Amino acid sequence: MGNILQSVMGSHVIGYGGSKRKVEEVESDDDDTMDLDSLLHTPKKRRLNSTSKYIYKTLFEEGRASDVSVVALGNEWHLHKVYLCQSPYFSSMFSGNWTETNQSQINIEILDDNINIDALHLALGQFYKDDIEVEAAQVIPLLATALLLQMDPLIDQCTCIMLETINLQTVLQYHEAARRYGVVEVDKACKQWLLHNLLTQVTDHxxxxxxxxxxxxxxxxxxxxxxxxxxxxxxxxxxxxxxxxxxxxxxxxxxxxxxxxxxxxxxxxxxxxxxxxxxxxxxxxxxxxxxxxxxxxxxxxxxxxxxxxxxxxxxxxxxxxxxxxxxxxxxQGKDRGPSEISEEEFDKSCTRCGRVLANSGQHIWRWTGYNFGLDLVMTHDGASLRLKRNHRTENIATIAQPTRRNIMYRVTVASLDEQNQVVYTKTTGVQSVSLAKNEEIRVMLLDPEVKYPLLLSANFLITTNHQLPVQPTGTSTVTAVGLPGHGNRE
Structure with a gap:
């Protein structure tokens, strides 16, 4: 018995023939015990059938203990005033001197053709739960319903969904709805999407x-x-x-x-x-x-x-x-180009041009057409955009070529995601520069993470746009870029 005890203990206790390695094993076992003890006292989370799900199922879907019914579009929901009062629409109805205050059935007349039964069901159900799952195709009816019922949190959620899903299929519907319901943020985002995609995506459809x-x-x-x-x-x-x-x-x-x-x-x-x-x-x-x-x-x-x-x-x-x-x-040397004008005036008078850079390789191009003898060449090398005043000898005989020419420009680039929403954009802002013959400048340094294809928009102003002398009364006048007699509408 003693020999068995000595043999067993000898492999674990110093003085019974144990080695240094075996001492480390003892320390390791202590650490394991501490880890196990820590695990025993670490809370574990497991999702059970939540209270919110129970409330939604029993109170909303089954209508248990209902104290009021809501009727709209020929459908009836058995609901609860305490939940409906989350909305100012129902809260004022149940707490004031309205006819509906003590009624057990509320009839809602729906005059908005965007509101349907599915949207009403989704909206009323939101009084009983704290999450939402809705398809983009249903978001406009849901927004209209949320506005009718004055459900601000649901309006915010619809707005977020619309902002995330603006694309070729939704942009015009969303813009119409945003304008109809006064959702300024969505209206602005739709217009921004169209400014980027009108002459690339929309014209193809x-x-x-x-x-x-x-x-x-x-x-x-x-x-x-x-x-x-x-x-x-x-x-x-x-x-x-x-x-x-x-x-x-x-x-x-x-x-x-x-x-x-x-x-x-x-x-x-x-x-x-x-x-x-x-x-x-x-x-x-x-x-x-x-x-x-x-x-x-x-x-x-x-x-x-x-x-x-x-x-x-x-x-x-x-x-x-x-x-x-x-x-x-x-x-005749009277105009060497604009120098300093306001951004507002630049916006009214500048020319607009652009192109798509399909990849990060080198691209060299010019926008053709008569430019008063000024040949501007742009270069993209994958890291930057450069602008050069290219001196072409064939222009010497057609128009005076001063040593320096003033131009104003703004160059903006944008990368789009799969919905053609902007994920990256950068602009030079309005810049003024004086260029000598064959002088080249860097107009923009691109960020390394920029994704292609890259949309490029360029605005240039190369003349001071002096107006012709005032014409006699009764004749039409023309603005720099607008319609005769109409001026520039903003």
Whole structure:
């Protein structure tokens, strides 16, 4: 017995033949005991059938102990005043001198065609639980219901869902709902989405393009922050397609076919005169958002403008005269470009152009068209954007080339996610620079994490935009970029 005891203890106790390794084993066992003791006293969480789920199931879904019923759209819910009073709508109804205060049945007349039974069920159920699960397709009816019932937390949740799901399929619906219900944050976000995507995504989908209401389109086209792909003339071409689609509601086809058929439609018009003066007067406001002086930068563009017979000469002639006046001033050394003007004035007068950078490789380009002898070349090298005043000898004979030219610019870039929402953006702000011949400057350093494709929007102002002398009373005048006699609407 003693030998067995000695043999067992000898492997664990110092003085019975144990080694240093065996001493460490003793210390390790103590640590294990402490760990086990700690585990025994560490609380473990397991989700049981929660109180909120029980309340929702028994009180809302089953209507147990109901003290009031709500009837709307032919459906009835057996509910509880104590829960409904979370809403000011019901709270004032049950606590004042209203007819419904002591009634056991409340009839709600629904006048909003956006509100449906499913939305009412979701909204009323929110009085009994603290989470929500709703599809984007149902969020507008739910928002309308939440506004009717004055459920501020639910309104906030609907707003968040809408902001997260703005895309090509939802943007126009969300914008209409935001404007109808006064949800300013969603209204602003929808317009921002359209400013980035109107001339890239929306123009590729004729059905969406045709549904843009005139007042919204005017607001978008008036913005200096519109991402114009290529030049201002692309905005004019898009407008032609939009008008064609608005006039031909049953038309179906690809976006290429839409632009081609729109071109043919205006070329083949049998009506005399110009479209905006007669049958197209309702579209005049939208076309007035065009920056007219930047439509006449190429002889082929001018030929198309007059062949289409959309814009009347009373619009185009003053714009042409304005450009001719600026060219004479530059050629005769009276204008070396703008130096310092306000950002507001820059926004009204600048040209808008842009492009898509598909990858991080090197890109070198210029926006073609007449630029008063000033050839601006942009370079993207994956890390930065650079601007160069390229001195082309073929321009020497056409217009004076001063040693330095002043320009003002703003360059903005944006990366979009799978819903074409902005996930990254950076801008130079409005900058003024004086460039010598062949001088190049860096306009923007891109962040390393920038994702491609990258949308690029550029605004330039290369003349001081002096106005022609005041004309005699009774004749029309033209602003730098706006419609004769209308000025620039903001």
């Amino acid at each position: 004729p059905g969406t393009l045709s549904r843009i209401p005139p007042d919204l389109l005017y607001e978008l086209l008036s913005s200096p922050h519109l991402y114009v792909m290529q030049t201002e003339f692309s905005v004019y071409v898009m407008l032609k397609a939009w008008v064609f689609l608005r006039l031909n509601h049953s038309w179906e086809g690809s976006h290429e076919a839409a632009f081609l058929d729109a071109h043919k439609y205006f070329r083949n018009r049998s009506e005399p005169g110009y479209f905006l003066e007669e049958e197209g007067k309702e579209f005049s406001l939208v076309f007035s958002a065009l920056r007219l002086i930047y439509l006449i930068y190429h002889h082929l563009d001018v030929e198309m403008l007059y062949s289409d017979r959309i814009l009347p000469p009373s619009w185009l002639t003053p714009a042409s005269m304005h450009q001719w006046y600026n060219m004479l001033r530059i050629d």
